[in-house]
Amino acid sequence: MTASTKAYRARLLRFSPEGEALFEEDGLLVVGLDADGVQRVRDAGPYRELIARHAQVPLTYWPDRIIAPGFLDMHVHFPQTDIIGAPAEGLLPWLENYTFPAETRFADAAHAGEVAGFFFDELQRNGVTTALTFCTSHPTSVDAFFGEAQRRGLRMMGGKVLQDRHSPDGVRDETEQSLVDTEALIRRWHNKGRLGYAITPRFAPTSTDAQLRGAGELAARYPDTWIHSHVAENKDEVQWARELFPKARSYLDVYTGFGLMRERAVYAHCIHFDDADRALMRETGTAAAVSPTSNLFLGSGFFDYQGADRIGMRHGLASDVGGGTSFSPFHTMLAAYYVGREGQTKPGLSLAPSRLWWNHTGGAAQALGLQGVVGTLQVGTEADFVVLHPAATPLMARKTALADSLEELLFALIVLGDDRLVEHVVTA
Ligand SMILES: [Zn+2]
Numbered sequence: 001m002t003a004s005t006k007a008y009r010a011r012l013l014r015f016s017p018e019g020e021a022l023f024e025e026d027g028l029l030v031v032g033l034d035a036d037g038v039q040r041v042r043d044a045g046p047y048r049e050l051i052a053r054h055a056q057v058p059l060t061y062w063p064d065r066i067i068a069p070g071f072l073d074m075h076v077h078f079p080q081t082d083i084i085g086a087p088a089e090g091l092l093p094w095l096e097n098y099t100f101p102a103e104t105r106f107a108d109a110a111h112a113g114e115v116a117g118f119f120f121d122e123l124q125r126n127g128v129t130t131a132l133t134f135c136t137s138h139p140t141s142v143d144a145f146f147g148e149a150q151r152r153g154l155r156m157m158g159g160k161v162l163q164d165r166h167s168p169d170g171v172r173d174e175t176e177q178s179l180v181d182t183e184a185l186i187r188r189w190h191n192k193g194r195l196g197y198a199i200t201p202r203f204a205p206t207s208t209d210a211q212l213r214g215a216g217e218l219a220a221r222y223p224d225t226w227i228h229s230h231v232a233e234n235k236d237e238v239q240w241a242r243e244l245f246p247k248a249r250s251y252l253d254v255y256t257g258f259g260l261m262r263e264r265a266v267y268a269h270c271i272h273f274d275d276a277d278r279a280l281m282r283e284t285g286t287a288a289a290v291s292p293t294s295n296l297f298l299g300s301g302f303f304d305y306q307g308a309d310r311i312g313m314r315h316g317l318a319s320d321v322g323g324g325t326s327f328s329p330f331h332t333m334l335a336a337y338y339v340g341r342e343g344q345t346k347p348g349l350s351l352a353p354s355r356l357w358w359n360h361t362g363g364a365a366q367a368l369g370l371q372g373v374v375g376t377l378q379v380g381t382e383a384d385f386v387v388l389h390p391a392a393t394p395l396m397a398r399k400t401a402l403a404d405s406l407e408e409l410l411f412a413l414i415v416l417g418d419d420r421l422v423e424h425v426v427t428a
Helices: 047-054 078-083 091-107 109-125 139-152 175-189 209-221 235-244 251-257 275-284 292-297 305-311 329-341 353-359 362-367 394-401 406-416
Strands: 006-015 021-033 039-046 059-069 071-077 128-134 155-159 195-201 226-231 265-269 287-290 314-317 385-388 422-426
Touching: 006 039, 021 047, 021 353, 021 406, 039 047, 059 422, 071 078, 071 265, 071 287, 071 314, 071 329, 071 362, 078 091, 078 109, 078 128, 078 139, 091 109, 091 139, 091 235, 109 128, 109 139, 109 422, 128 195, 128 226, 139 155, 139 175, 139 195, 155 226, 175 195, 175 209, 195 209, 226 251, 235 251, 251 265, 251 275, 275 305, 287 362, 292 329, 314 329, 314 353, 314 362, 329 353, 329 406, 353 362, 353 406, 394 406
Parallel strands: 006 059, 071 128, 128 155, 155 195, 195 226, 226 265, 265 287, 287 314
Antiparallel strands: 006 021, 021 039, 059 385, 385 422
16 A cells, blocks of 8 residues: 555446446545556446445545546547637638648647647547547647647547648648658657557548558557558548549448558548448458537538448547537537437437447547556556536536436436536546
């Protein structure tokens, strides 16, 4: 027992490594600091059973509050924080009119640093403790992102965007230099404490073959880095990719041709897929970052949950801010429920509340290759957690008090919840 060990008593939500929700009405979470400076879960379970062996540990009691794993956002753009809610006629005009002008400003280190600070404040206010993040094509944006994450001790992944064609001046990079910069950034930031580098081609249409090939070579040379991009979001984009890469079987197939599908490769959206695409995702260990508020906002389409389950394609949830409309995991989970229900373009189904929650915590961690590291509050995992106040508003208090089961409680929080629910965020 060291002085750095702490115990927290509250209602306690955890997940088994397989994704089963575990709930204690009166729970205890014990965390301790390891030699590497990271705080991990030492013990967790019913308060009455565990308290005897932790009687000497300083105890914080949060009556009526719920301790739950910190949320993971599988796909978000920190430089797009200021363009959330920008009106546009779909994806491609939205990129041209809002996204690229906003991203141009990240060549300026002071601007990048200021936005990074605001971005992390906003993630933490909403209970998001890990995110896989796009920066911009400017290395300054990556240094700003990781510098701020390191200062806060957060588990974060990000990378410089690669886009050497079909992009305006100010964000377009140069093929050779972009790959040299990426490798330098990998060496500077990857596996520094809790940070991880993501090799980040924006999407196939904005990279030349040479840039995609170089990205694939880096992904092979640094096999525990992440790969992060977009695919099959919107039908115009799918058509464009088909014209640019006529030899590929499908848009997704372009990436596998360049060595950009493997464990820790994450593609946002994955909407306009067939079963061969889903099988390719499964066989390569690649994961989909489902971004429902963004897909509804831009009218891109509906992720097919039944198709993903049938084939066994890994997936988890993402905000995709600024295409997405909220940093709140509660808004994202509710939008995922709407997307699941939609039954005109694909089979509709009702996603269980505990599954929605899993897809934004432990399931997202699994899809990111971070199983056993974060997302479940299992013993030995990093102690990133949120403390939720289920009576944060009068309606939430009334509705959560009526819940007869864990599923009803979680669904009330998903439907009514936002940042007001998040009372504390504790990071490892
Ligand atoms: Zn995106």
